[in-house]
Amino acid sequence: MAIDRHKARILGMQALCQLDAQGDEYLPKVATFLADHIESGETLSYAHDLVELAWREREVVEKEIAQHSKGWTMARMSSVDRNVLRVALAEFDLKQAPPKVIINEAIEIAKEFGSAESGAFVNGILDKVWATIDPDAREQKG
Template sequence: MSLRRRAREVALQILFEDDVNPRGTAAELTEFLHGRLNNQDGEDFALRLVLGVRQNREALDERLGQIAQNWSLKRMAGAERNILRIAAYEVIHGETPFAVAVNEAIELAKRYGSAQSGGFVNGILDRLKSVEAEGKA
């Protein structure tokens, strides 16, 4: 497994936990990342994802909510919701190519979601691509 994929998994774990019981301090977050990754590049990447999603969560949720026809984010499974947040953050605010962000999100969904999660995540992110393309045109 690549270092970035593992960093995304750890970021997903933190963001999933945020939905229920957020980590209180930066030191706890840093300790968790170090314990799971033990690689500075991976820890830095995961930290950027976590902080970026946290900082932009409201806007990401609004955008995803508009795209996810007939689904509210509250109704989505926690893993799927946070996988979508990570991928949307990477596409909108990061430097990750769209195809890479989608592929990584699908792989996370297959691992941490249900049998249908990969297709569900792919469908939502495909709509995000269309909306982003229209906005930049």
């Protein structure tokens, strides 16, 4: 069965929201949470990789996000927006999906689970982040 990356991203974001709320105490429960919602082994593994990388590297990820979110601290962002961004940056690092797909998926998930402004907010930050990772990204996007 193919990896359902969309489902992995959503559940990864939700697990990270729980980690935000409960801290490292929730870490042992992440695997159970994901397994309760994902049947495919490959999708489960992908979701787990996203959560583990995003949480383990959150200081680096948060610095990257903060650099491109003028006037917004991580604490000021909604939990959904913050964790959609964390998942997307983790996925950039995994390099298993094209950046345009990662960005578009993050926007759609932010719209679905966040506020009316979440999609535009996430889009603005991820475009800036990706442009620093790949300076040719702006030319490719158009």
